[in-house]
Amino acid sequence: MKIILISLLFYLFSFAISYDDVIPLGYESHNDSLVIRYRERENYYTNISFLWNGKSRYDMSFNCVLNNTIRTCTLPVKESDHAQMYSEKISACTENNGTFKRCGYDVELFYFPSPFLISEFKPKTRGGNTTLSGYYLELKERIYVPFESHYKDDQFYYAVEVYTIPGKFQSKTPDRINLVLKVFPGCGYRTIIWENRERLNFTYQEPNIEKIDINQSFLDITGTNFYNQSILVSVKIDNNIIDPNDIISVDFEIIKLKFNYSDPFSSKLNVQVGCCDYWSNQFQITYPPIPISSNSIPKLKGGLLIINGNRLTSSPSLSNNINISVTVGDSICSIVSSSSNEIKCNLQPISNSTFNNSSPIAVSINGVVNTNTLLLNYDIPYITTFSQVNDEIHIIGGCFGNINSTQIHINDKQVSGQIKSINNDETILILKIQNQIYNFNLSIESNSIKSNGINVDVKLYASINEIPLVANKLINFTLFYVNSSNINLIPTIKIINEKSNQTSKSISTNVNESVVSCSFLIENNCGIINYEIEIGNQIYQSSFSYESPLINKCNLNSNEIVTCICKGFVNKYNETSIFISNQSIALSKEINNSSYESISFQMKDEYNILGELYLNVCGLLSNKVIINTFPIFKNVSIPNLFGTNGGNIIIIGKYLNNNTNITIECNGEQIIIEKECKLKNSSTSLECNINLNGPNDKTCKLLFNNDNSIVSTFNLIYKSPSINQTSIINLKQGGILTIIGNDFYYPIDKVTIIGNGNGSGNSSSLNCNEAKYINDTIITCFIQATNYTFNNIKNGEMIFINVSTNGKSGISKVFKYLTQSDDIHQYSDARNIFQNLLLSILIILIISLLFISNL
Numbered sequence: 001m002k003i004i005l006i007s008l009l010f011y012l013f014s015f016a017i018s019y020d021d022v023i024p025l026g027y028e029s030h031n032d033s034l035v036i037r038y039r040e041r042e043n044y045y046t047n048i049s050f051l052w053n054g055k056s057r058y059d060m061s062f063n064c065v066l067n068n069t070i071r072t073c074t075l076p077v078k079e080s081d082h083a084q085m086y087s088e089k090i091s092a093c094t095e096n097n098g099t100f101k102r103c104g105y106d107v108e109l110f111y112f113p114s115p116f117l118i119s120e121f122k123p124k125t126r127g128g129n130t131t132l133s134g135y136y137l138e139l140k141e142r143i144y145v146p147f148e149s150h151y152k153d154d155q156f157y158y159a160v161e162v163y164t165i166p167g168k169f170q171s172k173t174p175d176r177i178n179l180v181l182k183v184f185p186g187c188g189y190r191t192i193i194w195e196n197r198e199r200l201n202f203t204y205q206e207p208n209i210e211k212i213d214i215n216q217s218f219l220d221i222t223g224t225n226f227y228n229q230s231i232l233v234s235v236k237i238d239n240n241i242i243d244p245n246d247i248i249s250v251d252f253e254i255i256k257l258k259f260n261y262s263d264p265f266s267s268k269l270n271v272q273v274g275c276c277d278y279w280s281n282q283f284q285i286t287y288p289p290i291p292i293s294s295n296s297i298p299k300l301k302g303g304l305l306i307i308n309g310n311r312l313t314s315s316p317s318l319s320n321n322i323n324i325s326v327t328v329g330d331s332i333c334s335i336v337s338s339s340s341n342e343i344k345c346n347l348q349p350i351s352n353s354t355f356n357n358s359s360p361i362a363v364s365i366n367g368v369v370n371t372n373t374l375l376l377n378y379d380i381p382y383i384t385t386f387s388q389v390n391d392e393i394h395i396i397g398g399c400f401g402n403i404n405s406t407q408i409h410i411n412d413k414q415v416s417g418q419i420k421s422i423n424n425d426e427t428i429l430i431l432k433i434q435n436q437i438y439n440f441n442l443s444i445e446s447n448s449i450k451s452n453g454i455n456v457d458v459k460l461y462a463s464i465n466e467i468p469l470v471a472n473k474l475i476n477f478t479l480f481y482v483n484s485s486n487i488n489l490i491p492t493i494k495i496i497n498e499k500s501n502q503t504s505k506s507i508s509t510n511v512n513e514s515v516v517s518c519s520f521l522i523e524n525n526c527g528i529i530n531y532e533i534e535i536g537n538q539i540y541q542s543s544f545s546y547e548s549p550l551i552n553k554c555n556l557n558s559n560e561i562v563t564c565i566c567k568g569f570v571n572k573y574n575e576t577s578i579f580i581s582n583q584s585i586a587l588s589k590e591i592n593n594s595s596y597e598s599i600s601f602q603m604k605d606e607y608n609i610l611g612e613l614y615l616n617v618c619g620l621l622s623n624k625v626i627i628n629t630f631p632i633f634k635n636v637s638i639p640n641l642f643g644t645n646g647g648n649i650i651i652i653g654k655y656l657n658n659n660t661n662i663t664i665e666c667n668g669e670q671i672i673i674e675k676e677c678k679l680k681n682s683s684t685s686l687e688c689n690i691n692l693n694g695p696n697d698k699t700c701k702l703l704f705n706n707d708n709s710i711v712s713t714f715n716l717i718y719k720s721p722s723i724n725q726t727s728i729i730n731l732k733q734g735g736i737l738t739i740i741g742n743d744f745y746y747p748i749d750k751v752t753i754i755g756n757g758n759g760s761g762n763s764s765s766l767n768c769n770e771a772k773y774i775n776d777t778i779i780t781c782f783i784q785a786t787n788y789t790f791n792n793i794k795n796g797e798m799i800f801i802n803v804s805t806n807g808k809s810g811i812s813k814v815f816k817y818l819t820q821s822d823d824i825h826q827y828s829d830a831r832n833i834f835q836n837l838l839l840s841i842l843i844i845l846i847i848s849l850l851f852i853s854n855l
Contacts, residue, residue: 050087188276264340266365329359401446486536527618581611694718721810734785755790
C-alpha cells in the first residue's frame with residue numbers, strides 16, 4: 001500500500017512539473033521581433049529576463065494574441081535591444097490561457113527561435129576565424145555551433161550518419177552581433193544546426209583562379225579557396241574534366257597537374273577548378289604560335305615572306321572563323337597561305353631606306369600572339385635549291401639584288417659574266433654554265449653580304465637542233481657537258497614508244513670541248529617521242545615532237561565530198577584522225593604524203609558541217625578551220641497559193657544559210673533572191689518571199705548558182721478573187737456599185753450580177769459595166785438604170801455577183817436585189833454599205849501612209 005501511495009505521489013509530482021513546461025508549435029525570427037506560436041491550452045512565455053551572474057540584466061515582454069486555437073506571442077525588438085539580448089541564462093514568466101503559472105522558468109534554446117543572420121556567412125575553404133553576423137546569436141552564451149557536412153569523402157565526415165562539426169567561438173566579446181567563429185576547413189555546401197533543430201544552409205567561398213603558369217607539360221594553378229583533398233577537387237579544361245590521376249597535388253592556394261598540349265595549332269583554353277562541385281571563374285590560358293625562322297626579303301621591293309615554326313594555324317574546328325595576321329614592325333603582311341608549321345604572306349616594300357635592317361615579326365592566330373622574339377633581317381641573300389634547265393642553272397632563293405651589282409662565287413672564287421638574269425622579285429637567278437665545269441660550290445654576294453653555299457652537279461643534257469618533219473629519218477642532236485672520260489665514245493639513242501622501241505648509234509659525231517654533235521637514223525615516226533641518249537656513264541632522258549599538222553583549207557563540193565589541203569600527217573590512216581566539233585571521222589584508206597597534200601572524206605548527215613575541223617596526228621593537234629560549204633538544192637515546195645503580190649516558197653536542200661542567194665526563172669524571167677529568205681530546220685530548208693504579181697499562174701525553175709543548171713521545176717498558182725460584200729444599188733435607179741473582197745487583179749475583165757432564174761429578155765444575168773481596179777481589195781462598176789427583173793427573186797433577196805479577171809473568177813451571193821418599193825430598206829442598207837466603204841478606204845489610206853513613212 002505504501003508503495004502504491006509513493007508511486008501515486010511521484011506521478012502527481014511529475015505531472016505538475018510537466019504541466020509547467022512550455023512547448024511551442026513553431027518559431028519565426030525577424031529583425032524587429034521574435035514570434036512563437038502555441039496551442040490554445042499550452043503554457044506560454046509572457047516576459048523574459050537575461051541573467052548574468054544570477055541577476056537579471058535586461059527584461060523584455062511578449063504580446064500574445066489568441067486566434068481560434070493558435071496563440072501567437074510576439075516579442076518586439078528595437079534596434080537598441082539587439083546588443084542587450086545576451087545572457088548566461090534566460091528566465092521567463094509563463095501563463096496558461098491568461099492565468100499566471102510561474103516566474104523563474106529556465107528557458108532552453110531548444111524551445112526558442114533561431115538566430116537571425118544579417119549578412120551572408122561564407123567561410124574560406126581553409127577555415128579559420130570567420131565573422132558570423134546576426135541577431136540573437138548569444139541569447140544564451142554559446143561555446144560552439146554544430147555544422148553538418150554533406151560530403152562523405154570529406155576529412156571531417158567521420159561517421160556513416162551526418163556528423164556535427166563544432167565551430168568554436170574564439171573569444172568573449174562585447175560585440176554580440178558580430179561573433180568570431182573558428183571554422184574547420186571545408187568546401188561546398190554545409191549546414192548550421194541550431195538548438196531548436198532549425199537549419200541554416202551556407203556554402204564555403206567558391207574557388208577563384210588568379211594565374212596559371214605553364215611549365216612544359218605541367219600547369220601550376222594559383223588562386224584562393226581551393227581545397228586540400230584531391231578527391232573533392234576537379235579541373236576542367238575547355239569543359240573537359242581531366243583525369244584525376246593527372247592532378248599531382250592540391251592545396252588551398254595552388255594546384256599542380258600534368259597537361260601535355262600536343263596539338264599542332266595555336267589555341268586559347270578555358271580552365272576551371274571545382275571544389276565539392278562548386279566551380280571557379282574561367283581563366284584563359286594560351287598556347288601561342290611559335291615562329292622560329294623566316295627568309296629574308298628585299299627591303300625596298302618587299303616580297304613573299306615565309307615563316308617557319310610551330311602552331312602557326314588554328315584548330316580545324318574553327319575553319320569558318322580563322323583570323324590569322326602577321327605584322328612586321330608596323331607593316332601588315334598579307335596572308336597567302338598557312339599551315340601548322342608555315343605561313344606565307346606578301347610584305348609590301350618599305351620606302352624609307354633609313355629604316356632599320358631588321359624588324360620584329362608578330363604572328364596572331366585568332367587573337368593569340370607569339371611571345372617569343374623573331375626578327376626579319378632584310379636584304380640577306382640566301383639559296384634554297386637549284387634546278388638545271390638545259391645549259392642554265394636556275395638558282396631559287398631570295399634577295400639576289402640586281403644583275404649589275406650581284407656577284408657569283410664558284411668554289412669560293414668570284415667569277416663575272418655568268419649571270420643571265422635575275423627576276424624582279426630577286427627570287428630566281430639564272431646562271432650560264434661553262435662547258436668545262438661540271439661540279440662546283442655556288443654562293444651569291446649581294447649588298448656586300450654573301451649567301452650560303454650550295455653544291456651544284458651539272459648533268460648531261462641534249463638539244464635537238466630543229467623540229468623534225470614527219471618524213472625525216474635523220475635527227476640531229478647536240479650533247480652538252482659530256483665528261484672528259486666519255487667525250488670520245490659513240491652516243492646511243494633509244495626510242496621509247498608504246499608501239500615500237502628502237503635503238504641506234506650515232507652515224508656522225510663531232511666533238512668540241514665538252515660538246516658533242518651527233519646524228520641518228522630513226523624510222524618514220526610522228527607525234528611526241530620519248531628518248532634516252534647514253535654516252536659512257538652519262539644518260540639523258542627527254543622527249544621531242546615532230547612537226548604538228550597544219551590545215552590550209554577545207555572545201556565541200558556539190559557531191560558532198562570534203563577535201564582538206566594540209567601537211568604534217570602520216571600515210572597511215574590509223575594514226576591520222578579527223579574531228580569535226582570533237583566528233584571523230586574515221587578515214588578508210590591510206591593517205592599520200594607530200595609537202596601539201598589533200599585528205600578527202602564523204603560528208604554525212606550526222607556530222608556537224610558548221611563545226612570546227614581539225615586533225616589529230618599521233619596525238620598532235622592541228623589548227624582548227626571552218627569548212628567552206630556550197631549550198632545543195634533538192635526541190636521546192638509551195639505551202640499556200642500565191643496572192644495578189646506574190647507569196648512564199650520553201651527550198652529544200654543542204655548546207656543552206658540566211659546568206660544563201662537564190663536564183664529562179666519564171667516564164668523566162670530570172671529573179672535573184674538575196675535577203676528575202678529565212679533559214680528553217682537547221683540548214684536543210686529556206687523559206688523565201690517571192691514578189692510576183694498575179695493573176696497569171698507561172699511555171700518556174702530553181703537554178704544552181706554556179707552554172708544556172710536546173711535543180712527543180714515548180715508552178716506558182718495564184719488565188720481566185722473572193723467577194724465579201726457590195727454596196728446597195730436600186731436597179732431601177734442605177735449607179736456606181738462598190739465591191740469589197742480580196743485578190744482582185746488588174747485589169748478587171750467583167751462584173752456580172754446573176755439571178756437564180758430567167759429574167760425578162762430571156763436572160764438570167766445583168767452586166768455591171770465600166771469595171772475599175774482600185775486595189776486588190778476594192779473594185780467598182782456602173783449599173784445602168786433598168787426595169788430588168790429576175791424571175792422568182794423577191795425584192796431584198798441576196799443574189800450572186802461574179803468578178804472575172806485574166807481567166808480567174810470569183811462568185812459570191814452578196815448582192816442585194818432591190819426595187820423602187822424598197823426605198824426605206826434600200827436607204828438603210830445603202831447607208832450601212834457606205835459606212836463600211838468609208839471605213840475600208842480609211843484603213844487603206846492609213847496603211848499606205850505607214851508604208852510610205854517606212855521607206
